[in-house]
Amino acid sequence: MATAKNNTIKLKFDSARKLAPAPESKSAAKINPRYDLFINGKFEKPSSKKYFDTINPATEEKLSEVADANEADVNKAVKAARDAYENVWSKMPAKERAKYIYRIARMIQERAREFAIIESLDGGKAIRESRDFDVPAAANHFFYYAGWADKLEYAFPNRRTTPLGVAGQIIPWNFPLLMAAWKIAPAIATGNTVILKPAETTPLTALKLAEIIQEADLPPGVVNIITGAGATGAAIVNHPDINKIAFTGSTDVGKIIQRAIAGTNKKATLELGGKAANIIFDDAPLDQAVEGVVNGIFFNQGHVCCAGSRLYVQESVFKQVVQKLKDRMETLIVGDPLDKNTDIGAINSKQQLEVINKYIKIGQKEGAEMFESSCPLPGKGFFCRPTIFTNVAQSNRIAQEEIFGPVLAIQSFRTDDEVIEKANNTPFGLSAGVWTDKGSKIFNMTTKMRAGVVWANTFNKFDPTSPFGGYKESGYGREGGLHGLNAYVNIVS
Ligand code: NDP
Numbered sequence: 001m002a003t004a005k006n007n008t009i010k011l012k013f014d015s016a017r018k019l020a021p022a023p024e025s026k027s028a029a030k031i032n033p034r035y036d037l038f039i040n041g042k043f044e045k046p047s048s049k050k051y052f053d054t055i056n057p058a059t060e061e062k063l064s065e066v067a068d069a070n071e072a073d074v075n076k077a078v079k080a081a082r083d084a085y086e087n088v089w090s091k092m093p094a095k096e097r098a099k100y101i102y103r104i105a106r107m108i109q110e111r112a113r114e115f116a117i118i119e120s121l122d123g124g125k126a127i128r129e130s131r132d133f134d135v136p137a138a139a140n141h142f143f144y145y146a147g148w149a150d151k152l153e154y155a156f157p158n159r160r161t162t163p164l165g166v167a168g169q170i171i172p173w174n175f176p177l178l179m180a181a182w183k184i185a186p187a188i189a190t191g192n193t194v195i196l197k198p199a200e201t202t203p204l205t206a207l208k209l210a211e212i213i214q215e216a217d218l219p220p221g222v223v224n225i226i227t228g229a230g231a232t233g234a235a236i237v238n239h240p241d242i243n244k245i246a247f248t249g250s251t252d253v254g255k256i257i258q259r260a261i262a263g264t265n266k267k268a269t270l271e272l273g274g275k276a277a278n279i280i281f282d283d284a285p286l287d288q289a290v291e292g293v294v295n296g297i298f299f300n301q302g303h304v305c306c307a308g309s310r311l312y313v314q315e316s317v318f319k320q321v322v323q324k325l326k327d328r329m330e331t332l333i334v335g336d337p338l339d340k341n342t343d344i345g346a347i348n349s350k351q352q353l354e355v356i357n358k359y360i361k362i363g364q365k366e367g368a369e370m371f372e373s374s375c376p377l378p379g380k381g382f383f384c385r386p387t388i389f390t391n392v393a394q395s396n397r398i399a400q401e402e403i404f405g406p407v408l409a410i411q412s413f414r415t416d417d418e419v420i421e422k423a424n425n426t427p428f429g430l431s432a433g434v435w436t437d438k439g440s441k442i443f444n445m446t447t448k449m450r451a452g453v454v455w456a457n458t459f460n461k462f463d464p465t466s467p468f469g470g471y472k473e474s475g476y477g478r479e480g481g482l483h484g485l486n487a488y489v490n491i492v493s
Helices: 002-008 071-089 094-110 112-123 127-149 176-189 204-215 230-238 251-261 286-302 315-329 350-365 416-424 439-448 481-486
Strands: 037-039 042-044 051-056 061-067 161-163 166-170 193-197 223-225 244-248 267-271 277-280 310-314 369-372 387-390 407-413 431-435 453-456 489-491
Touching: 037 071, 037 204, 051 112, 061 204, 071 166, 071 193, 071 223, 071 230, 094 112, 094 127, 094 176, 094 204, 112 127, 112 176, 112 204, 127 176, 127 481, 166 176, 166 230, 176 193, 176 204, 176 223, 176 244, 176 481, 193 230, 204 223, 230 244, 230 251, 244 251, 251 267, 277 286, 277 416, 286 310, 286 315, 286 407, 286 431, 310 315, 310 416, 315 387, 315 407, 350 369, 350 407, 407 416, 416 439, 431 439, 439 453
Parallel strands: 166 193, 166 244, 193 223, 244 267, 277 310, 277 431, 310 407, 387 407, 431 453
Antiparallel strands: 037 042, 037 223, 051 061, 161 489, 369 387
């Protein structure tokens, strides 16, 4: 019996084994010393004449400098997008639009290695993840939405749709290329044009994408990529000639955006924070569940809006699961993001490391019991050991607030009703996970949990065909799948 086995067998991870370094070569990626703004199909100097550095969070060394777009630049980008929308893109036959999008998808695949290296250098994520997840998923989004471009009458049967116009898209630093793909692909497939702003700390893969877009001969102005800080994002949000804002980021900025567009005709999709409950019942295959917990919270250093950052374990298997998790954590390699053996790379920025360390202190002060793995950390750069807390109360801040790092709050439960109440007792509602042998229990839980995505016996699984988005303070609107098309069209009849 699975449970009996789980009770007796302890997995051996052979953590004493030393792996030789397996670094990916930086030389396969070309990073320019300086990047301008991508407006109307060309790289243009910023009106501000200002540039800011983007650094490698694993070494703290400068990688490049990028332009700081001000309001005048945003105006230029919006004008380019409007002209391209009115004169070219909205008039082009959909099957022609699709060809460009397929071309971009193929070019991302062709340059996958270069994209993966730059993503890991600029953002700190382990190369295994950027190579095997971020870049293929980004290409898949372009392929998927290219397929829909000339089939919208099947996506919206018996309805007539029109594009919205010009979309302003603001993305965060945790999945820079993938977020750019999530935003750009459905928007241009449905005939809109866009202005995209990547996050300040991770602009490089979006700018590499701009180079590809230029090489793909996409008509000028259809996609404009401008870099800058929060003020640039705010200038996009407040621009009167933008029809839609698509934002992924913190709940705080999401609220600012919502206030800014209230009373305007702008449509919005907001994909904000999360504090997902990952729930393990005593009939679950525990070793698999522990792998799911590791993937849920330590994937991408925990910089994941849908991370399984709260773990609920049924009381009868609580001790066992926590011990298995600690054993597994001791095997995780934290270090050089470019090393193919690395499991957990660098924290994205000094500021974010400070946020995570602040929460670790809060957890200790609140009386929770902390365990962190004993792995060595590199001497330079921003790193954090995988960390768990037990003895956590539902009201503790580490159980309520988004930490956005490799920090897990663990609690026990006895009954289904109790865990549903605890899981839903959060301001967020983005994702959740359930681990059990019983299909009926899965259906019971998935129907009662207020989360946009609920995974069963897996976690952090994404697919372009599948909608993603939240409830409550996790935002509104869906990206991905058919729902993702809906967010970029007017249904006119
Ligand atoms: P933000 O929400 O500040 O950043 C997201 C994007 O919005 C970035 O491109 C940012 O630019 C831009 N931005 C910032 N201020 C404004 C504004 N007033 N108007 C328009 N755009 C704006 O996230 P942070 O990087 O500050 O991270 C803070 C916390 O947010 C994290 O600790 C984490 O908890 C959470 N977070 C959640 C994410 C999610 O996917 N749910 C993603 C990222 C963060 P810039 O980068 O230049 O500041």
